[in-house]
Structures are given as structure tokens and as C-alpha cells.
Amino acid sequence: MADINLLPVEEKAQERVQALQKKLSFLSIAALISTAIFTMITLVFFTGLVSTRNELIAAAGDVSGRIERQKKIEELLVVTKSKAAAASNILDARVDHADTFQKLSELIPQNVYFSDMKFSAGKLVVSGKAKTSADMAGLVSSFLSEKGSELISSVTVDSLGSDETGEYQFSLTMGLVK
Amino acid sequence: MSIPTLTTLKADSNAEISKLAAYAPSVGAFVVSFAVVFFIVWPKFSEVLRLRAANSELSASVELLAKKADILEVYAEDKDQLEVQLGAADQMLPSDKGVFTLIAQIEGAARSSGALLNKLDIAPGSVNANQSKSAGGAQAVVTPTSVPPVTGDPPTIPGAETGVGQAAPKVQTKLSVTSDYKSFLQFIKNLLSLSRVVEVKDLSVAAAEGSGQVRASLTVEAYWQALPRELSAIESPVETLTGEEEEKLSRVTDTGLITTPTLPTVPLGRSDLFAPY
CATH class of the missing domain: 3.30.70.60 (Ribosomal protein S6/Translation elongation factor EF1B)
Incomplete structure (x- = not known):
């Protein structure tokens, strides 16, 4: 009677094992199929990219050949561009002294003259004489006017004095607009 | 009545081996899948990623080279004009x-x-x-x-100063x-x-x-400005002349000063190096 009672337990164990076997088989087949699919996809991508790379290398070779044939033109262009760019930068930044003198001649009162001018490092130092104090004032206000500010950024009176004739000798330092 | 022990043991071990043998195909399939992924698929996948990045760079490089070739071919069509501009630029610098x-x-x-x-x-x-x-x-x-x-300043010959055109x-x-x-x-x-x-x-x-x-x-x-000794690498881009630069070059061209000013030749040779002329 004890033997008969054991049979259902053994059967149940057998059933569990068979179920496990089925699951494992299912999973192993799924793993194999996934691996195969992933391998195919990877190989397809790889082949495509290799083909693209070969095309790009061929295209690079063609374009390099075109550039090699225009080597002389490239030399001319590189030298011309280099010199033209450097020259253009210098010309744009240099001070046009002729223009500065023209503007000063428009700003200076008629009874004022300069005896000495010195341009240095963006500054202008002038010495000169004015007939009267009004002319002197006119000179300074002219430099400080709207027209004057196109040329001059600041005015410093270094010295100012009159002599027995009533003329005023002056020395000014002015900052020039860049 | 007792069953002989040895026969029972043999039967039991046969059953165990049969059980394990039933799992063998599944386990083998897992092992094969893992081996294929580890030794074949993963290295190829890494190579695919590397190739993709390399192709992207190569494509950008080819595009730049093509642009450069196009620019040079445009200038080649009017080579005479470029030579005139070079003459003007050489006058300026x-x-x-x-x-x-x-x-x-x-x-x-x-x-x-x-x-x-x-x-x-x-x-x-x-x-x-x-x-x-x-x-x-x-x-x-x-x-x-x-x-x-x-x-009152004493005359000086200053050294190489850095100016506007550095x-x-x-x-x-x-x-x-x-x-x-x-x-x-x-x-x-x-x-x-x-x-x-x-x-x-x-x-x-x-x-x-x-x-x-x-x-x-x-x-x-x-x-x-001295001429360059050699050109840059083929991959380096070329810059075209801007409108402002062409306008400045044309000013030199228009004044007819393309030819280098020539210095007059002078007679050579004297017997006494120290006698004044």
C-alpha cells in the first residue's frame, strides 16, 4: 500500500522535469534564433558601411586629383589672399595724416597758428600762438565741438600764457579718435 | 523481500544520466549562442560603430575637399585676373x-x-x-x-616693433x-x-x-611679406578674396603700378676704392 501512495509523487516530479525541459528548449531555440538574427543584421550593416567607405575613398581620390591639377592656381590664390588680407588690415587701421591735417585746418580759428606738432601713439601735442584769449577759447571749444569730436577725443591744456604783445602761447595734448 | 541494492543503484544512476542528457541540447544551444555573440557578433558590432564614425569623418572631409576643388576651378577659369591681382598684392606687400x-x-x-x-x-x-x-x-x-x-629727440633706429600688421x-x-x-x-x-x-x-x-x-x-x-616656402596640406581650406580686398587690389591695378619700380643701373669698377667721386 505504501508503494502505491508513492506513484503520484513520482509522477508529479516527472511532470515538473518535463515542463522544465520544455521551457529550456523553448528558451534555447529563442536564443539561437535571436543570435542568428542579430548576426545577420550586424553583417549586413558591416557590409554596407564597408561599401560606403570604399565609395568615399574613391570620391576622395577623385577630388584630390582635381585639386592636384589646380595646384598652380592654389599657389597663386594662397599668396594673393595672404598678402591682400594683411595689406587690407594695415590700410584699414592706419592713421590718415593728410585727412587729420585737413580736419584740423577746418577747426582752427583764423587768428591761431601752430608752431609745433607731434603725433605719437594716438596722441597729438601742439604748440602755437593765439592772437587773443577769445581766439584761444575758440580753439579749445572748436576741438570740443561735435565736428571736433570726430577727430579729437580729449583736450589737455599743458600750458597757456600771454606775453607783452597780448598774444597767447599755448601747448595742448589731444587724444586722437582711432 | 528485499531487492538487490546494486541493481537499484545502477537503475538510479541510469535515470540520472538520462535526465541530464535530456538537458544537453538546450545547454549546448545556449553555449553556442553565447560563443557566437562573444566571439563574432560583439567584435563586428564594435567595428560597425567604428566604421560609422570613420565614414562620417571621411564624408565631411570629402565635402570640404570638393568645395575647395570647386573654388579652385572657378579661379582657374579666370587665371589672368588672378595673376594681375597677385601682381597688385606683391606691389602692396x-x-x-x-x-x-x-x-x-x-x-x-x-x-x-x-x-x-x-x-x-x-x-x-x-x-x-x-x-x-x-x-x-x-x-x-x-x-x-x-x-x-x-x-629735440635724438634719432633712433628702433628694433622690430609690433604694429598694426603684426x-x-x-x-x-x-x-x-x-x-x-x-x-x-x-x-x-x-x-x-x-x-x-x-x-x-x-x-x-x-x-x-x-x-x-x-x-x-x-x-x-x-x-x-615673404613668399611661403610650401603649400599647406591638401586638406587645408582655401579662402577667397573678399570684396574689400579685391577693391583695394584694383586700386593698385588701376594706377598701372603693377610692374616693380626699376632701379637705374650704374657703372661698376674703380681703381682706387677710397678716392672720392
Whole structure:
């Protein structure tokens, strides 16, 4: 009677094992199929990219050949561009002294003259004489006017004095607009 | 009644082996899958990623090269114009210091304006091409009539200063001129109108009492740029001339100053090196 009672337990164990076997088989087949699919996809991508790379290398070779044939033109262009760019930068930044003198001649009162001018490092130092104090004032206000500010950024009176004739000798330092 | 133990054990072990054998295909499949993924798929996948990045770079590089080739082919269609522009650019920034050409241009500017060139000091150093420093070397003083400078500052030949055109080296020349005011202005305009790019620095002007004349001392910085020894790599891009640059080059072209000013030839040879002429 004890033997008969054991049979259902053994059967149940057998059933569990068979179920496990089925699951494992299912999973192993799924793993194999996934691996195969992933391998195919990877190989397809790889082949495509290799083909693209070969095309790009061929295209690079063609374009390099075109550039090699225009080597002389490239030399001319590189030298011309280099010199033209450097020259253009210098010309744009240099001070046009002729223009500065023209503007000063428009700003200076008629009874004022300069005896000495010195341009240095963006500054202008002038010495000169004015007939009267009004002319002197006119000179300074002219430099400080709207027209004057196109040329001059600041005015410093270094010295100012009159002599027995009533003329005023002056020395000014002015900052020039860049 | 007892069953013999050995037979029971044999039967049990056979059953166990049968059980394990039933799992073998599944386990083998897992092992094969893992091996394929680890030894084949994963390295190939890494290579795919690497190839993708490399192709992307290569594609960008090809595009840049194609643009460069297009630009060069456009300029090749009008090669004559490019050569004229090169001539103009070489006038603006000569390929060597061009010391004596510069002196000839300054003398020409003074002569045509009516200004008297009292003194000209220049110390260019080596006059070979591809020398970028302007300082050093013996002084070459050209003094038709020696006149002291207008200001109290002692004449100096400064070293290589960094100016506006830091990329272009320069030759510095100190001048002293005497003229009336109008001629002086014309001289300055002539200097700034030279085909060669020059800058006027440290200008000092003083009136000579009672004579109506002015005396001026100034430094003229004349720029130059040596030719490159070799071209950059093929991958380096080319820049085209901007409208502003072409306009400046055309100004030189229009004045007909493409040809380099020539210096007159002089007779050579004398028996006594020290006898004055």
C-alpha cells in the first residue's frame, strides 16, 4: 500500500522535469534564433558601411586629383589672399595724416597758428600762438565741438600764457579718435 | 523481500544520466549562442560603430575637399585676373624688404611734391629674402645734406616693433623734410598713396620762423611679406578674396603700378676704392 501512495509523487516530479525541459528548449531555440538574427543584421550593416567607405575613398581620390591639377592656381590664390588680407588690415587701421591735417585746418580759428606738432601713439601735442584769449577759447571749444569730436577725443591744456604783445602761447595734448 | 541494492543503484544512476542528457541540447544551444555573440557578433558590432564614425569623418572631409576643388576651378577659369591681382598684392606687400625700391619711392614722392628730403635713415639688417626682423646690421645712412632732426629727440633706429600688421614684418625709415606747408601735405599724401603699404608714425612738424617753411621728421614703416616656402596640406581650406580686398587690389591695378619700380643701373669698377667721386 505504501508503494502505491508513492506513484503520484513520482509522477508529479516527472511532470515538473518535463515542463522544465520544455521551457529550456523553448528558451534555447529563442536564443539561437535571436543570435542568428542579430548576426545577420550586424553583417549586413558591416557590409554596407564597408561599401560606403570604399565609395568615399574613391570620391576622395577623385577630388584630390582635381585639386592636384589646380595646384598652380592654389599657389597663386594662397599668396594673393595672404598678402591682400594683411595689406587690407594695415590700410584699414592706419592713421590718415593728410585727412587729420585737413580736419584740423577746418577747426582752427583764423587768428591761431601752430608752431609745433607731434603725433605719437594716438596722441597729438601742439604748440602755437593765439592772437587773443577769445581766439584761444575758440580753439579749445572748436576741438570740443561735435565736428571736433570726430577727430579729437580729449583736450589737455599743458600750458597757456600771454606775453607783452597780448598774444597767447599755448601747448595742448589731444587724444586722437582711432 | 528485499531487492538487490546494486541493481537499484545502477537503475538510479541510469535515470540520472538520462535526465541530464535530456538537458544537453538546450545547454549546448545556449553555449553556442553565447560563443557566437562573444566571439563574432560583439567584435563586428564594435567595428560597425567604428566604421560609422570613420565614414562620417571621411564624408565631411570629402565635402570640404570638393568645395575647395570647386573654388579652385572657378579661379582657374579666370587665371589672368588672378595673376594681375597677385601682381597688385606683391606691389602692396613685396616678397622681400625691397629697401632700395622703397628709397626710390620715397625720393620720388618727395620730388613730385616739391619737398626737400634732408635726411633718410634706414637700417634694414639683412637684405636677403625671408628675413622677418628689420633691426640689426650696420646703419645705411643716406644724407644729401645733414640737418639735425626737428625735435629735440635724438634719432633712433628702433628694433622690430609690433604694429598694426603684426603678421607682416616691416622696414623702418626715418625721414627729415623741409618744404612749404602745401608741399608737405602733398608729400604725406604721396607717401600714403604709394602702391606699397606704408604707415607714417612719430610725425613731428615745426614751423621755421619767418620763412614760411615747415620742417618735418617722421618714421615710415614699409611692410613686406615673404613668399611661403610650401603649400599647406591638401586638406587645408582655401579662402577667397573678399570684396574689400579685391577693391583695394584694383586700386593698385588701376594706377598701372603693377610692374616693380626699376632701379637705374650704374657703372661698376674703380681703381682706387677710397678716392672720392
